[in-house]
Amino acid sequence: MNDTDRIGRFRFMDAQRVNLDGFAVEDESLGLIAFSAEADPEPTLVLDAHGNVVEMDGREAANFDLIDEFIARHGLDLSVASEVMALDDVEFARRIVDINVPRAEIIRLAAGATPAKLARVLSRLRAAELVIAMTKMRARKTPSNQAHVTNRSDDPLLLAADAATAAAFGFREIETTVPVLGDAPSNAVAVSIGAAVGAVGVLVQCSVEEALELELGMAGLVSYAETVSIYGTEQIFIDGDDTPWSKALLTSAYASRGMKMRVTSGGGSEALMGAAENRSIFYLEARCVSLARALGTQGVQNGGIDAASVSGSVPGGARSMMAENLMVMMRNLEACTGNDALMSESDVRRTSRTHPIFIAGTDFVCSGFGSIQRYDNMFGPSQWNSEDIDDFLIMQRDWTVDGGLRSASEPEVARLRRRAAHAVRDVYRFLGLADFDDSWVEQAIDAAGSKDIPAADLMTPLDASRIIRQSRVTMVDVVAALDACGYEIEAERLLAMLHARVDGDYLHTAAIFDEQMNVMSLVTDANDYAGPGTGYEITGTRLTELNGVRQQRSVSDLRDEQAAAAGNHFTVVGAAAAGSDPTEVTIGVSAATGRAIWTTLSGLSVVDVLDELLAGLEEEGCRGRIIRINDTVDLGMIGLTAARLSGSGIGIGLQAKGTALIHRRDLSPLANLELYSVAPTVTPELYRALGINAGRHAKGATPEPVRNPYSDMAIEARFHTKVVSLVAIERTCLSPELGPEDLELTR
Amino acid sequence: MSTARSGRDTADVTLDSIRLGEVTMDDVTIHPDTLVRQAQVARDHANPQLAENLLRAAELTLIPDDEVLAMYEALRPGRSTTDELRALSVSLSERGAPRTAALIDEAAAAYARRGIAKQG
Numbered sequence: 056m057n058d059t060d061r062i063g064r065f066r067f068m069d070a071q072r073v074n075l076d077g078f079a080v081e082d083e084s085l086g087l088i089a090f091s092a093e094a095d096p097e098p099t100l101v102l103d104a105h106g107n108v109v110e111m112d113g114r115e116a117a118n119f120d121l122i123d124e125f126i127a128r129h130g131l132d133l134s135v136a137s138e139v140m141a142l143d144d145v146e147f148a149r150r151i152v153d154i155n156v157p158r159a160e161i162i163r164l165a166a167g168a169t170p171a172k173l174a175r176v177l178s179r180l181r182a183a184e185l186v187i188a189m190t191k192m193r194a195r196k197t198p199s200n201q202a203h204v205t206n207r208s209d210d211p212l213l214l215a216a217d218a219a220t221a222a223a224f225g226f227r228e229i230e231t232t233v234p235v236l237g238d239a240p241s242n243a244v245a246v247s248i249g250a251a252v253g254a255v256g257v258l259v260q261c262s263v264e265e266a267l268e269l270e271l272g273m274a275g276l277v278s279y280a281e282t283v284s285i286y287g288t289e290q291i292f293i294d295g296d297d298t299p300w301s302k303a304l305l306t307s308a309y310a311s312r313g314m315k316m317r318v319t320s321g322g323g324s325e326a327l328m329g330a331a332e333n334r335s336i337f338y339l340e341a342r343c344v345s346l347a348r349a350l351g352t353q354g355v356q357n358g359g360i361d362a363a364s365v366s367g368s369v370p371g372g373a374r375s376m377m378a379e380n381l382m383v384m385m386r387n388l389e390a391c392t393g394n395d396a397l398m399s400e401s402d403v404r405r406t407s408r409t410h411p412i413f414i415a416g417t418d419f420v421c422s423g424f425g426s427i428q429r430y431d432n433m434f435g436p437s438q439w440n441s442e443d444i445d446d447f448l449i450m451q452r453d454w455t456v457d458g459g460l461r462s463a464s465e466p467e468v469a470r471l472r473r474r475a476a477h478a479v480r481d482v483y484r485f486l487g488l489a490d491f492d493d494s495w496v497e498q499a500i501d502a503a504g505s506k507d508i509p510a511a512d513l514m515t516p517l518d519a520s521r522i523i524r525q526s527r528v529t530m531v532d533v534v535a536a537l538d539a540c541g542y543e544i545e546a547e548r549l550l551a552m553l554h555a556r557v558d559g560d561y562l563h564t565a566a567i568f569d570e571q572m573n574v575m576s577l578v579t580d581a582n583d584y585a586g587p588g589t590g591y592e593i594t595g596t597r598l599t600e601l602n603g604v605r606q607q608r609s610v611s612d613l614r615d616e617q618a619a620a621a622g623n624h625f626t627v628v629g630a631a632a633a634g635s636d637p638t639e640v641t642i643g644v645s646a647a648t649g650r651a652i653w654t655t656l657s658g659l660s661v662v663d664v665l666d667e668l669l670a671g672l673e674e675e676g677c678r679g680r681i682i683r684i685n686d687t688v689d690l691g692m693i694g695l696t697a698a699r700l701s702g703s704g705i706g707i708g709l710q711a712k713g714t715a716l717i718h719r720r721d722l723s724p725l726a727n728l729e730l731y732s733v734a735p736t737v738t739p740e741l742y743r744a745l746g747i748n749a750g751r752h753a754k755g756a757t758p759e760p761v762r763n764p765y766s767d768m769a770i771e772a773r774f775h776t777k778v779v780s781l782v783a784i785e786r787t788c789l790s791p792e793l794g795p796e797d798l799e800l801t802r
Numbered sequence: 803m804s805t806a807r808s809g810r811d812t813a814d815v816t817l818d819s820i821r822l823g824e825v826t827m828d829d830v831t832i833h834p835d836t837l838v839r840q841a842q843v844a845r846d847h848a849n850p851q852l853a854e855n856l857l858r859a860a861e862l863t864l865i866p867d868d869e870v871l872a873m874y875e876a877l878r879p880g881r882s883t884t885d886e887l888r889a890l891s892v893s894l895s896e897r898g899a900p901r902t903a904a905l906i907d908e909a910a911a912a913y914a915r916r917g918i919a920k921q922g
Contacts, residue, residue, distance in 0.1 A: 120916065121912055121916055121918075124912055125912075128908065129851060129854070130851065132850070159848065162848050163848065166848070265874070266871055266874060266875065269870075269871065269874070270867075270871065273827075273867045273870075274827070275827055275830065289916070293879045293918060296878055296879060297878060297879070298877065298878070298879055298909065298912075298913070298918065300877050300905060300906070300908065300909035300912065300913075301874060301877035301878050301879075301909075303855070303858075303905060304858075304873060304874050304877050304902070304905065304906075305874055306855055307855050307858035307859045307861075307862055307902070308859070308862055308870050308874060309859075310832075310837065310855055310856055310858075310859030310862075311832070311837070311858075311859040311860070311861075311862035311863045311865075311870070312831055312832065312863075313830075313831060313832030348849075348851050349851055350851070350855065351851040351852050351853075351854050351855025351856070351858075352852075352855070353849075353852055387847075387848055387849050388849075529826075529827050530827075530830075531820060531825050531826065531827060531829075531830065534817070534820055535820045535821070535823075538817050538820065538821065539821075543817065546817055546820075547817060550815070550816075550817060550820070553815075553830035554804075554812045554815065554830065556830055556831065556832055557804045557805070557806045557812050557830055557831065557832055557833070557836070558804045558812070558832075558836070559804070559832050559836045559837060559839075559840045560840070562837075562840055562856065563840070563843065563844065563847070563852075564844075564847070564849065564852065577847055578843060578847055
């Protein structure tokens with residue numbers, strides 16, 4: 056469009072952040088379609104007389120690709136296949152959201168459904184139905200969350216301090232990774248130590264190349280694995296240097312060392328890599344999820360993940376990402392539900408993408424909440440980042456929803472960060488890995504991100520990692536070092552994680568540890584949602600924790616704040632009588648003014664406000680008289696009562712919180728001459744102007760009203776809690792039996 | 803309390819024993835019998851595929867880390883000829899790892915069919 060044809064409204068709309076995002080026209084040839092591409096197959100499943108699969112989703116066995124073959128051989132419960140394949144798509148979809156059909160029945164049916172069948176069924180669920188389905192179908196009753204802890208310099212001290220911080224905020228899994236592959240062992244050790252400082256039983260992974268990740272696991276340096284990627288087309292799978300069989304072996308290898316693991320898929324990756332075979336994003340993801348179950352892994356991280364912005368660019372993309380997560384739950388697997396890579400520049404849009412999943416609750420709401428600064432996130436910025444932790448905590452409180460986080464106090468986090476940084480310094484020194492100087496330690500403790508740590512040396516993690524690998528340092532050595540350096544609590548915590556590898560209970564679906572090292576999983580904490588009054592309830596200490604955000608204030612907090620500004624400025628002269636001086640303007644003040652409230656919402660002292668009003672009156676040759684109104688908190692009545700006692704018939708009303716108006720004795724209570732309704736924005740100059748205008752009214756003039764200052768801030772959100780408390784304080788100061796009293800102001 | 807691959811009870815694997823230098827990773831690695839037991843739990847919770855994985859894992863507990871890593875490498879695309887995979891399968895079968903052997907045998911056929919075996 057020609058610039059001359061443009062209009063301001065659209066130039067303004069274009070400047071909004073959502074318009075930085077990319078939006079694609081659906082294009083099946085590129086795989087840019089969320090659901091139901093032309094090329095998506097009809098669901099079919101044909102068995103021969105021996106019970107072997109000879110056709111699946113429209114493809115004969117001779118033409119199976121590697122993914123088809125692995126699913127056909129391992130992934131399907133053929134005893135229910137004919138039942139579920141014959142079941143009408145909508146009927147199946149209805150059963151998923153029907154609270155009277157138990158989760159176990161859905162799991163039984165889904166086990167026999169081919170990828171195309173499940174894709175068709177789940178594509179029928181609307182957004183609200185997905186929320187109910189997810190609430191019912193997730194494996195673990197208690198929701199949880201996972202954090203990213205990384206930084207640009209692989210700084211071990213900052214990693215430890217940030218891991219301790221993440222654990223303090225309630226994350227039960229921590230995922231780290233590296234900008235420099237060689238740093239991986241050091242990162243694994245530093246994050247494990249930091250997590251152990253922060254809390255009992257926090258699982259730790261280090262996301263790196265498959266073989267190195269397994270090696271770290273075998274040495275006990277991490278306690279679970281997640282970055283075992285699978286894809287929905289054969290070409291991309293092989294490009295990723297794996298096959299379903301190599302992944303199956305990897306899956307068993309982790310279990311053989313007693314380690315939890317899940318695989319990673321996520322729709323849109325095939326389109327991103329240019330090999331979507333004209334299929335829809337959701338169908339290809341259905342193949343991944345079927346394959347995950349066939350591999351025998353306990354869980355899946357999906358919901359876009361690295362290609363979240365691909366799904367996000369097409370119609371229905373956010374819904375398809377959520378449906379991907381639901382599909383994992385339908386396969387009776389742990390769902391680590393994306394909300395990981397940032398999929399929008401818009402705060403509104405990224406919140407919208409997460410919110411239904413947050414409300415439903417999942418095994419891990421985020422498969423990587425960036426608990427660190429965006430610039431330090433070596434996975435790239437997350438959907439949620441350290442600047443959003445307070446938002447997330449308050450969203451939990453707003454909705455009474457457990458998103459897996461809890462509040463942590465500043466002194467406690469400071470203590471944990473100090474202990475974590477010191478523990479890593481001492482252990483690295485003890486094991487001969489590195490020496491850190493005091494300035495580095497102090498900077499890491501205080502740092503909000505790696506940019507705050509000029510003392511960091513990039514060679515330190517690389518050298519430490521080389522030594523860890525060369526001398527085959529294991530978690531047993533780290534435990535011994537912690538113990539020897541005086542960190543017995545943390546040594547015990549990491550030893551308990553090693554014991555858990557022997558028990559094998561955390562190999563089960565959706566396993567995490569609580570803070571007594573009890574395993575919570577599909578086996579021990581099964582989701583039993585069956586409608587209102589069932590399933591996960593937030594009660595007791597968890598409810599207290601969830602509601603008790605650090606920002607909340609009570610009336611007594613506000614009383615203390617006001618008392619700090621207390622002064623004895625007002626003396627009662629006596630009962631106020633009607634005046635007769637035509638130059639007199641009364642100023643009615645509320646009952647708490649100068650008795651329980653001394654500071655207005657804009658931060659002025661009530662004495663200063665009165666001085667401005669009096670000075671304004673004086674400029675107009677009028678005389679002010681201050682009267683306390685003892686029988687009402689209503690500003691209109693305060694002003695009117697004052698006006699009726701005024702010699703000129705004009706009165707000013709002032710609440711202690713700063714709201715003010717001009718009244719006249721012949722008007723009704725709610726009709727006034729001028730009103731400053733938004734107390735937090737009223738300045739001394741404006742009070743002066745109000746005094747001047749009251750004086751002009753007293754002289755019979757019609758002054759130009761002063762405009763209320765405009766603000767685009769959420770003034771009410773900022774101040775309404777204070778207003779409620781201040782009005783409550785005003786009420787406690789009422790003495791209806793007392794009439795209006797003249798006050799003398801002393802400064 | 804559980805018994806580790808080394809035969810040691812976890813109750814005996816304490817900070818005290820670590821202080822004495824008497825603990826290795828073998829003392830904190832899962833025992834195959836435990837995996838067999840956990841496989842039954844997985845089966846009882848409607849996940850026979852997880853059960854099968856844990857049974858394969860039970861077999862792999864007996865195979866050293868380096869060998870497991872090498873097996874993974876051998877199964878990646880284009881790394882092994884069909885014959886090499888079959889030989890690996892036979893050796894695993896002989897070493898008491900029949901489920902893993904079957905998996906690799908299956909891979910050998912699939913890789914040959916789809917043309918991703920290394921050409922010998």
